[in-house]
Amino acid sequence: MLTEFAFTPGVFERESYESDKVWSDTLRALAAEMFPRTGPSPVVASDLFSGSLLPEIRKQVRRIENDNVRFLADGLLTKIQQVAVQRPGMRNWPESDLDWFQESLASHRDEPIGRIVSTRSTIESGEISDPSVYPVEDTNEDKFWNGIGMSSSPHLIADEQMNLLRTMLLHADWIAIINPYSVDNERAFVRAIYANATTRKPGYDVPDFEIHGQLDGRFEASSQQSNAEDLKKSLAIIHSIESNISIFFWPKFLDRYVVAGTYTSTSSEVKRKKIRWGVSMSHVARDNDQPDVRTSWHLMQKDGLRHVESKFLSAESRESIQSIEIGSSDGSVRRAQRKVF
Amino acid sequence: MITGISIENFKGVRDRIHLGLRPITLLFGANSAGKSTVTDALNFFESVLTAGSATFRDLTAAENGDARNELSFERLVHNHDLSQVMRLGVECELTQGDRNVSVNSMEDTASSSDWGGPTSYEISLPDEFRSISIEFEISSILDGRDHATSRTGFLRGFTVSYNDEPMVHVVDRRQKHGHLNGYEWTADLNHPLLSEIDQSGEIQFSNIHHRIIADDHDPPLKDGFYQAFSEQEEIPSDPAATFLNAFVLKAFRTLKLRLSQRRTIGGIRDIPHRDSIPMPCNTSMRWSNGLAAWDYLAHCDRRSLDKVNYWLGSERLGARYQLKQRVLVDFQDCVDHVRAFEQHEDPARMQSHFELQHRSERRIGLVPEYDQFHDESPFLHPSEVGTGLSQIIPVIVACIHPDPCFSSIAQPDLHLHPRLQSELGDLFIHSFNTDQRNRFLLETHSEHLILRILRRIRETHAGTVREELKIATDDLAIYYISQDKGFTQIQMIEADVRGEFIQPWPDDFFELDFYERFG
Structure with missing residues (x-):
């Protein structure tokens, strides 16, 4: 599903290709696979060294002499910047393509990058063998794109499912788990996501969490509150780092989503959630599932994300939600909310 | 300024x-999206x-003398469904000059001052x-069984x-009961403004529900409610009703002025x-087809003309032309007046000289920017x-007109080169x-403008732009309109301080360039 790419600046240099035509064809192939017109992009792009890589590549692109290639490279880079995620710097300031390659490897060892794409000469100079490293000409081959796509059919195994979500969980400032049974019999999945998302290396902030569950008519509100408290306590036990967790209860719903995004702000310094990624899920792994059974997951398109945002995340949708306060183990007050029927 | 509008059951809009x-x-939105x-x-x-009329005359058509574009309630109500109630609301901000409310009351002589005035x-x-804000409820006239009896709109509240x-909520009781009985209002006594006055102790708002303020009033439809609240209307004797009447009037007049x-x-x-002669005054109708702008340019002062030329000039839009005014006078008149000046002999002629400007014809045209200071440069008609x-x-x-106002402009980028469309963005911010x-x-459909x-x-946000081109996220509202x-359907899309959209753009508008490039 969502896969992280890191390019080195050499990918945008003339010397890396036999001819301008090969270069253009490579850029076209990359654009077609990374940004399909029929659906959401299945990639994110590493902006290494705290967001310094892509501006460096932009400088490189501006120097391309062939107008047609520069036109394509500029367009591709603009799209890449739209799916960029920042990674903290690992080494000294990279001066050369090899330095950027080494930087990407160091970052990859910290938190894996799905595809590191560089030039063949840079890779050979690096003298490092890693299955995630590819020379740019390999991007024209089908095997390079294996496992990268808008859909996936994972087994009902928590580890496998977490691996599919890992890129999203790593780079999100906030994560919303929307699952009717998130505080009932699918809370193991919630715990797994929480554990994965909060296990981050230094330089990566811990995300905030929203857990959306269903207020089941079988239970009294007080039972749900008790479930929510149990869940929250169990999440807090996983790690000593405690992120902000909000729990929301809604009337009956059927959807299972994990959506995530970043924080941004307006001029009046209002912190706003910006939704970036989402996965809709038919089923999620539970403790007693048969591990050989598969389910289907899909990256969400823009209209799906907007739907989730307006239905579950927007201030308007929460206007009629009644708050329930949940005391946490550390004595602070956490807020859970319940949709008023 | 006008700060909000609400729409329900109007043209393609069904839900509020x-x-x-x-x-x-x-x-933003596709053609015919709404x-x-x-x-x-x-x-x-x-x-x-303004007219109490639930009929809308397209301004452009009206300027062209085309009355066929007069749109009735039936044509404007959603789905042409006469059983629907159309609701339109407009909100405007109150400036300091709007804050005074005059309340005139005819007090009951039995209980008030000696002179009873x-x-x-x-x-x-x-x-x-x-x-x-005011929100109108407009429907077709209904009979007692709620059947539409007219295709004409009626302001029912x-x-x-x-x-x-x-x-304050006002309804026309004719709608409720099928017979003429005047207007009836209900005030929310918990409204902060009424509470504040109520707490002063001077005015009691306790008995204001269902007060009829215009009994047996039978205006033709076009006079509607506005007449009921006009200054000529009989002034209610109850001080509390007088206050409410004043607040309603204040809202009507303020919005009328703003609009x-x-x-x-x-x-x-x-x-x-x-051959047309520029008109000395601007009317809203002449703004709708843009002719008011040419009228203004023909009569404006040098400073205003310079402002327009700045935006047309090479520093901004790069239009390669500059506007120039010309005053056309009769040759013999000129000769006569020059003589009068030289001889100082005829006070009457001196007087008439000052009227010359008035009798002259003013023209606005364009000259090439490179040749603008040359007397012999061609004076080009806008066509x-x-x-x-x-x-x-x-x-x-x-944008540069000295009277600040709210301008609604359809396709400001029409026929413009993409680079000029970008400059338009600066023009609006600057304005x-x-x-x-x-x-x-x-x-607009302009990607470059946005x-x-x-x-x-x-x-x-980065502090790298001149003061006059600064714009905060809260100064911009983007609505995506679709069918x-x-x-x-209308969705708001907000921008953050990085100049990026917070909500995903609903369609591939901003990706067309990419897919054309790589297609």
Whole structure:
């Protein structure tokens, strides 16, 4: 599903290709696979060294002499910047393509990058063998794109499912788990996501969490509150780092989503959630599932994300939600909310 | 300025929508998605407010003498369904000058002062009351069995709100009971404004429910409610009712003033005819086809002309032409007046010289920028330069006009080169940012226009842009308008300080370039 790419600046240099035509064809192939017109992009792009890589590549692109290639490279880079995620710097300031390659490897060892794409000469100079490293000409081959796509059919195994979500969980400032049974019999999945998302290396902030569950008519509100408290306590036990967790209860719903995004702000310094990624899920792994059974997951398109945002995340949708306060183990007050029927 | 509009059951809009209007509000959407519905709703609202008429005459058509575009309630109500109630609301901000409310009351002689004359109250609205709004309810006339008996719209009620909180709701009882019985209102006594006055102890609002303020009033439909609240109306004797009446009147007059101050520039601007004489005053109708801009340019002072030429010039739009005024006078008149000057012998002729300007004809034309200071440079009629130039000039004039106002402009980017479309973004920012504080409602398809505005937001946050081009995220509202199964849908898209959209853009508008490039 969502896969992280890191390019080195050499990918945008003339010397890396036999001819301008090969270069253009490579850029076209990359654009077609990374940004399909029929659906959401299945990639994110590493902006290494705290967001310094892509501006460096932009400088490189501006120097391309062939107008047609520069036109394509500029367009591709603009799209890449739209799916960029920042990674903290690992080494000294990279001066050369090899330095950027080494930087990407160091970052990859910290938190894996799905595809590191560089030039063949840079890779050979690096003298490092890693299955995630590819020379740019390999991007024209089908095997390079294996496992990268808008859909996936994972087994009902928590580890496998977490691996599919890992890129999203790593780079999100906030994560919303929307699952009717998130505080009932699918809370193991919630715990797994929480554990994965909060296990981050230094330089990566811990995300905030929203857990959306269903207020089941079988239970009294007080039972749900008790479930929510149990869940929250169990999440807090996983790690000593405690992120902000909000729990929301809604009337009956059927959807299972994990959506995530970043924080941004307006001029009046209002912190706003910006939704970036989402996965809709038919089923999620539970403790007693048969591990050989598969389910289907899909990256969400823009209209799906907007739907989730307006239905579950927007201030308007929460206007009629009644708050329930949940005391946490550390004595602070956490807020859970319940949709008023 | 006008700060919001709400629409329900109007043209393609079925469910109620509310658009908050900011200094720059952009309406995006495909052709026929319903972008013009917002401007049409404003025009229709004004028509009802000023004339009590639930009929809307398209301004452009009216200027051209085409009465066929007079749209009735039946044509405007959603789905042409006469059983629907159309609701249109407009909100405007209260300026300091709007805060005084005059309350004139004829007190009951039995219980008041010796002379029993009129008593005046003058109150000032507290600063925390920042906006007022009116929402009209318009329906076709119903008989007692709720059957439509007319295809004409009828103003059956309205709500006046202060600070977005409904204060007074007025209904026409003819609608409720099928017979003429006048108007009836209900006040929300918990409204902060009424509570404040109530707590002063001077006025008691306890018995104000269901007070009829216009018994046996039988105006023709076109007179509607506005007449009921006009100054000529009989003044209620109850002091509390008098206050409410004053607040309602205040809302009507303030909104009427604001709407009269706005300019609506249509999607296709006319080029003045070669033989036409510029009119000395601007009317809203002549703004709709852009001719008011040419009128203004022919009569404006040098400073205003320089402002327009600055935007046309190479530093900004790079139109390669500059505007120039010419005053045409009769040759023999000139000769006579020169002689009179030389001889100082005829005071009457001296006097008539000062009238010469009045009798002269003024013309506005264009000269090539490179040759603008040369007396022999060709003086070109607007039809002799590119179409884009003639289309953009009314937009520039609306932006630099000395009277600040709310301008709604359809396709300001019409016929413009992409680079000029970007510059338009700066023009609008500059216009609201300088002393004029103009506001704009823009229907557009221009990616370049919005990208420039987003860039200025980014630069404003980074502190790298000049003062007059600064724009904050809260100064911009973007609405994406689309059609879904015949219904107009509106989604707001916000920008963050990085000049990026917070919500995903609903369609591939900003990706077309990419897919064309790589297709």
